[in-house]
Amino acid sequence: xxxxxxxxxxxxxxxxxxxxxxxxxxxxxxxxxxxxxxxxxxxxxxxxxxxxxxxxxxxxxxxxxxxxxxxxxxxxxxxxxxxxxxxxxxxxxxxxxxxxxxxxxxxxxxxxxxxxxxxxxxxxxxxxxxxxxxxxxxxxxxxxxxxxxxxxxxxxxxxxxxxxxxxxxxxxxxxxxxxxxxxxxxxxxxxxxxxxxxxxxxxxxxxxxxxxxxxxxxxxxxxxxxxxxxxxxxxxxxxxxxxxxxxxxxxxxxxxxxxxxxxxxxxxxxxxxxxxxxxxxxxxxxxxxxxxxxxxxxxxxxxxxxxxxxxxxxxxxxxxxxxxxxxxxxxxxxxxxxxxxxxxxxxxxxxxxxxxxxxxxxxxxxxxxxxxxxxxxxxxxxxxxxxxxxxxxxxxxxxxxxxxx
Numbered sequence: 001x002x003x004x005x006x007x008x009x010x011x012x013x014x015x016x017x018x019x020x021x022x023x024x025x026x027x028x029x030x031x032x033x034x035x036x037x038x039x040x041x042x043x044x045x046x047x048x049x050x051x052x053x054x055x056x057x058x059x060x061x062x063x064x065x066x067x068x069x070x071x072x073x074x075x076x077x078x079x080x081x082x083x084x085x086x087x088x089x090x091x092x093x094x095x096x097x098x099x100x101x102x103x104x105x106x107x108x109x110x111x112x113x114x115x116x117x118x119x120x121x122x123x124x125x126x127x128x129x130x131x132x133x134x135x136x137x138x139x140x141x142x143x144x145x146x147x148x149x150x151x152x153x154x155x156x157x158x159x160x161x162x163x164x165x166x167x168x169x170x171x172x173x174x175x176x177x178x179x180x181x182x183x184x185x186x187x188x189x190x191x192x193x194x195x196x197x198x199x200x201x202x203x204x205x206x207x208x209x210x211x212x213x214x215x216x217x218x219x220x221x222x223x224x225x226x227x228x229x230x231x232x233x234x235x236x237x238x239x240x241x242x243x244x245x246x247x248x249x250x251x252x253x254x255x256x257x258x259x260x261x262x263x264x265x266x267x268x269x270x271x272x273x274x275x276x277x278x279x280x281x282x283x284x285x286x287x288x289x290x291x292x293x294x295x296x297x298x299x300x301x302x303x304x305x306x307x308x309x310x311x312x313x314x315x316x317x318x319x320x321x322x323x324x325x326x327x328x329x330x331x332x333x334x335x336x337x338x339x340x341x342x343x344x345x346x347x348x349x350x351x352x353x354x355x356x357x358x359x360x361x362x363x364x365x366x367x368x369x370x371x372x373x374x375x376x377x378x379x380x381x382x383x384x385x386x387x388x389x390x391x392x393x394x395x396x397x398x399x400x401x402x403x404x405x
Contacts, residue, residue, distance in 0.1 A: 092120025235330035331356025
């Protein structure tokens with residue numbers, strides 16, 4: 001197709017032709033004819049070609065955020081003159097990008113790495129053969145290989161919930177609050193530093209060559225609630241919101257893999273209250289959190305958002321099989337998120353994880369918006385998702401699933 005430069009050149013040629021006729025000046029017709037010849041030559045150079053073929057292969061249909069997509073391009077045939085290959089790709093919430101590629105080589109395919117820094121659908125391709133004359137008058141793009149779509153889901157860090165299921169790690173006197181010796185014995189597990197030596201099963205330990213302790217029939221956590229703050233004003237930037245989503249995904253995936261009913265509550269709530277989603281599989285968690293986006297300009301203040309739960313009173317007693325409510329939010333809002341009454345465990349156990357820059361200053365300990373109506377609110381400030389998981393594990397071992405210290 002003709003480019004903008006070609007259109008300008010065609011308009012100048014037409015104008016010179018008209019002026020040469022009006023003023024009966026053959027001198028004006030000479031550059032007009034030269035320009036038309038140049039346009040004809042450019043059109044001939046960019047004529048369609050069928051001698052080049054290409055194949056595009058993507059290593060995986062999905063990958064965690066922050067990884068690179070491995071792309072392999074194979075091209076056969078000789079490139080026409082004034083032509084080169086280009087790879088077009090478009091990341092989530094980004095403008096399309098076209099990258100020039102070197103010519104095809106029969107020895108080995110071309111391997112590239114395309115970064116995926118944000119969640120969403122990443123479009124890689126198509127591979128395009130671009131033909132363009134030296135003057136830039138005509139340009140023709142021929143698609144040689146179709147595009148591939150890659151789902152970029154949150155980055156998940158492996159997390160063990162064994163301490164959460166066993167109970168609080170500290171009973172108040174510096175020793176692990178282990179189950180009673182009179183509890184029914186049903187399985188063995190590896191010894192962890194801090195376990196009560198009275199629970200070591202010496203006969204099984206001698207047979208296996210490693211220390212094994214008896215694991216009694218303890219209450220197992222079957223409910224795991226997590227609340228994610230979607231208010232964009234709570235985060236110092238989009239990168240911290242991505243870290244918050246990664247942190248939430250790691251918690252929910254760990255709960256699902258341990259057989260717990262993982263529930264995600266989104267804040268701030270809408271007109272019908274906070275949205276709740278229950279997950280039964282890891283793929284469902286990743287798919288749902290891939291679509292989550294921050295909301296700018298949230299409606300209503302903390303007092304107005306809290307009125308959504310005034311019609312129902314949160315339970316004072318939380319079931320023993322429910323983990324503490326974990327709230328993931330940002331550190332840009334000093335007062336913290338407002339928790340509506342429908343959220344489970346609001347009056348008993350709340351662990352708040354704030355994502356804030358490392359130089360944001362000391363963390364607040366008991367914000368009014370979170371602590372109002374809550375029995376305990378443990379607040380920790382983290383710089384990224386990995387730091388948040390470490391602080392969460394420490395807070396859980398301190399408070400335990402029963403909410404006490």
